[in-house]
Amino acid sequence: MTVQIVCDSAADLDLETTDRLSIHSLPLKVIMNGEEYEDRTSIEPKEVYDRMRAGESLKTAQVSPQAFRDAFTSYAAEGQPFIYFAFSSELSGTYQTAKMVEQEVKEEYPEAVFDVVDTKAASLGYGLVIMRVAELASDGASYEEILKTGTYHAEHMEHIFTVDDLEYLQRGGRVSRTAAFVGSLLKIKPLLHMEDGKLIPLEKIRGSKKVLKRMLEVMDERGVDLSGQRIAISHGDDVERAEQLAAMIKEQFGAETIHIGYVGATIGAHAGPGTIALFFLNDRYQ
Numbered sequence: 529m530t531v532q533i534v535c536d537s538a539a540d541l542d543l544e545t546t547d548r549l550s551i552h553s554l555p556l557k558v559i560m561n562g563e564e565y566e567d568r569t570s571i572e573p574k575e576v577y578d579r580m581r582a583g584e585s586l587k588t589a590q591v592s593p594q595a596f597r598d599a600f601t602s603y604a605a606e607g608q609p610f611i612y613f614a615f616s617s618e619l620s621g622t623y624q625t626a627k628m629v630e631q632e633v634k635e636e637y638p639e640a641v642f643d644v645v646d647t648k649a650a651s652l653g654y655g656l657v658i659m660r661v662a663e664l665a666s667d668g669a670s671y672e673e674i675l676k677t678g679t680y681h682a683e684h685m686e687h688i689f690t691v692d693d694l695e696y697l698q699r700g701g702r703v704s705r706t707a708a709f710v711g712s713l714l715k716i717k718p719l720l721h722m723e724d725g726k727l728i729p730l731e732k733i734r735g736s737k738k739v740l741k742r743m744l745e746v747m748d749e750r751g752v753d754l755s756g757q758r759i760a761i762s763h764g765d766d767v768e769r770a771e772q773l774a775a776m777i778k779e780q781f782g783a784e785t786i787h788i789g790y791v792g793a794t795i796g797a798h799a800g801p802g803t804i805a806l807f808f809l810n811d812r813y814q
Contacts, residue, residue, distance in 0.1 A: 531609050531671050533662045534599060536591050536622055537567040538615035538794045539655040540762055549662035554599060556615075556622065557589035558793040564589070565793075573790035577765035577801045588797050590622040596629040604633050604640035609671055613658055613678055617646045618725035620794070643675060647682040648725030651795050652760035652787060653807035657681045659758070659787075684811045687722035688730075688746050690739045692764070692802020719743070740773050743806050744780055750810045755782035757809050762791045764803035773804060 535541070537555045546553050555566035560579060565571035567588075580586065596612075603610045612630075617623035626644045634640055647657050661678040669677075717739045719731045730746075733739050747754065759777060763770035767788070774786045790796075791803050799805075 529607075529609060530668060531611060531665045531674050532603060533658060533665050533674075534610055534612040535654070535658045536615050537569075537792055538620065538622070538650060539658045540651045540789055540792045540795070541655045541658060542789055543568070545655075545659065549659065549666060551658060551662050552599065552610075554591045554595050556591055556620070556794045558797070559587040559589060560584055567793045571793070573792050573796060574765060576793045576796060580796075581801055586793065586797050588794050590620050590625060593625050593629055596626050597633070600629055600633045600642065601636070603642065604637035607639070609641040611642060611661070611671075611675060611678065612644045613647050613654075613661065613682070614644060615654060615794070616648045616650050616722075616725035618648065619650055619727070641671065645675070645678060645682070646725070647678075647685075648722070649682050649685050650687065650722070651791050651805055651807070652762040652789055653685045653687045653722070653805075655762075655789070656758060656760050656787070656807055656809075657685060681809065684809045686747075686750055686808050686810045687805065688719065688743050688807075689721075689799070689803060689805035690717050690719050690733075690736075690743070691799050692717075692736075692766070719746070721746075736769075740769070740776060740804070743773065743804075744776055747777070747781075747806065747808060751781075751808045752811055754808065755784070757783075758785040758787060759783050760787040760789070760807040762789050762803075762805045762807075764791045764796050764799060764801045766802050766804065769802075769804055773806065 534552045555569045558565045558567050614623040623646045630644045647654050661674050664674050716732050721730045761770045770788050777783050
C-alpha cells in the first residue's frame with residue numbers, strides 16, 4: 529500500500545500541485561474583520577494581500593485538533609499508512625497539536641502506521657519537502673525511505689527571504705517599531721533566513737535591487753548542485769520580482785526547475801505584500 533502524504537497549507541502549494549501528487553493538505557485559518565477563512569480553500573493569497581494593502585489587519589490560527597483527529601482517524605481506521613510533515617513548530621502550534629492528536633489516535637488504533645514530523649520549514653521551503661516525498665510515495669517508495677528522505681530535505685532546506693515593508697514584521701514582533709520606522713526612511717531591506725525553524729535576521733541591505741543580488745551570493749555560498757536541484761521562489765503578490773529572481777538564478781547557476789508561487793496568508797500575515805523568498809537545498813540529494 530502506498531504511503532499517504534499529509535501536510536498543511538503553510539507549505540504554500542497550489543491546488544493543482546496537491547491534486548496532481550495526491551497530497552492531503554489541511555488548511556490553517558485566516559481571520560479578518562471577525563470572519564474566519566480557510567487558507568487557500570475559502571480565500572486565496574491575492575485577496576489577502578489586497579486587503580492588507582487596504583489597511584485590514586489579520587490574524588492566523590493553526591489547524592484545529594478536530595481537523596487532525598478527523599484526518600488521522602480516517603486513515604488509521606482504513607489501515608492506510610501516512611506521514612504528516614508539519615509546518616515549523618517555531619512558527620506555529622500546529623505541530624504540537626498534531627502530536628497530541630497522534631497520541632490519542634495511536635491509543636485508539638494501536639496498529640496504525642503513521643508519524644508526525646516537524647520539518648522546521650515554511651512556505652515553499654516546506655512545499656519542496658512535501659513535493660519530494662509525495663513523488664516518492666506515488667512511485668511506491670517504502671515508508672522508511674519516504675521518512676528518511678523527507679527528514680533529510682527538511683534538515684537541509686535553506687530559506688532566504690526579504691520583505692518590502694518592515695512594518696509587517698514589526699506588527700508580528702520580529703523587529704522593533706523604531707527599526708521599522710528608520711528602515712522605511714532609509715529604504716533598508718532586511719535579509720532573513722531560518723535557523724532550526726526560527727526566522728533570523730541575516731543582513732540589512734539598502735535598496736531593493738541589491739537585495740536580489742545578495743540573495744544569489746548567499747545561494748552560491750550555501751547551495752550545492754544548484755543546476756540539478758528543484759528550487760522554489762515564493763512571493764507576496766509580486767510575481768514580477770519573483771520571475772526576475774528566477775531569471776537571475778537560471779542565468780548564473782544554470783538551474784532548470786524553479787517553482788514559483790504565492791506566500792500564503794499564514795506567512796504573509798507577518799511578512800506582508802512584496803515579500804520574496806528563496807528556497808534550495810544546501811547539500812546534495814541522497
